Amino acid sequence: MGRRPLEVAAGDVTIGDPSIKGAHITQTTYGNFQTALLPRKALLRACPNAEDLIAQSIPGANPITSMFLRYYDLAHTYADKLASAELDAVSQHLFDLSVLMIGARGDVAEQARMCGLSAARLETLKSDILAQLDNPALSLTVLSAAHRISPRTIQLMFEQAGITYSGFVLEQRLLRAERLLRNPNLRTRKIIEIAHLAGFHDVSYFHRAFRRRFGRTPDDVRKLSGEMG
Structure with a gap:
C-alpha cells in the first residue's frame, strides 16, 4: 500500500484506501478474503485516527474484530432474504462495529455500542442457538461461555428485543418441529423422533406446547400436510 508492505495473518483485518495508487495484494496461502466498503467521510467523522490505521493490521482475536467478522458473515449469508430497511440497519450496525474496531471514543463509541454492537451480539447469539436447537446441552451457561458474556446479559x-431467551428457544424449536412434520421425506419418522430433532426431549411437554402454539396436535399437522400434498 503506497510502498508500505504489510503481512496480514488469517483472521486479521486491515484498512486500505483504494485512492492510493500502487496498492496491490499478493495472497501467499490458499484461502479467501473479504472486502467491506466504508464511507470515508463518515468514518473519519466518527474516528479521526482512521487515517493512521491505513495499511496496518488489526488482530482478528480482538473481541470487536471477531464480532465484526461474524456479523459480516451473517449479513453476507442472509442478505438476499432481507428487506431494504433491514439491509440499511445491518449496514449501520457494521459501520458501528467498524468505528469501535478502529478505536472510536466518547459519545460516538457509546452510541456504536448501544446500536451496532448490541444488535450484532443478539444476532450472533440467535445464529448459535439455531445451530444447536437439537442439542440437549444448549443452555444459557453454554452460550455464556462461548460468547464470553454473563447469562444475565x-x-x-x-428482553430488550421484546422476548425472553427461553421464549425464543421454544418458539424456534416449535417452528422447526412444524416444518419437519410437513416434510414429506420425514413422513415415516415417529413423532418422538421429530420432537428430538427439534430439540424436545420431554415428549409430553412437546405435545402440550405444540398444541398451544399451533392449535393442532403434531399428528393433525402431519395428516393435514399429507392430505394437501
Whole structure:
C-alpha cells in the first residue's frame, strides 16, 4: 500500500484506501478474503485516527474484530432474504462495529455500542442457538461461555428485543418441529423422533406446547400436510 508492505495473518483485518495508487495484494496461502466498503467521510467523522490505521493490521482475536467478522458473515449469508430497511440497519450496525474496531471514543463509541454492537451480539447469539436447537446441552451457561458474556446479559439482550431467551428457544424449536412434520421425506419418522430433532426431549411437554402454539396436535399437522400434498 503506497510502498508500505504489510503481512496480514488469517483472521486479521486491515484498512486500505483504494485512492492510493500502487496498492496491490499478493495472497501467499490458499484461502479467501473479504472486502467491506466504508464511507470515508463518515468514518473519519466518527474516528479521526482512521487515517493512521491505513495499511496496518488489526488482530482478528480482538473481541470487536471477531464480532465484526461474524456479523459480516451473517449479513453476507442472509442478505438476499432481507428487506431494504433491514439491509440499511445491518449496514449501520457494521459501520458501528467498524468505528469501535478502529478505536472510536466518547459519545460516538457509546452510541456504536448501544446500536451496532448490541444488535450484532443478539444476532450472533440467535445464529448459535439455531445451530444447536437439537442439542440437549444448549443452555444459557453454554452460550455464556462461548460468547464470553454473563447469562444475565444474554437474558437482558433478549428482553430488550421484546422476548425472553427461553421464549425464543421454544418458539424456534416449535417452528422447526412444524416444518419437519410437513416434510414429506420425514413422513415415516415417529413423532418422538421429530420432537428430538427439534430439540424436545420431554415428549409430553412437546405435545402440550405444540398444541398451544399451533392449535393442532403434531399428528393433525402431519395428516393435514399429507392430505394437501
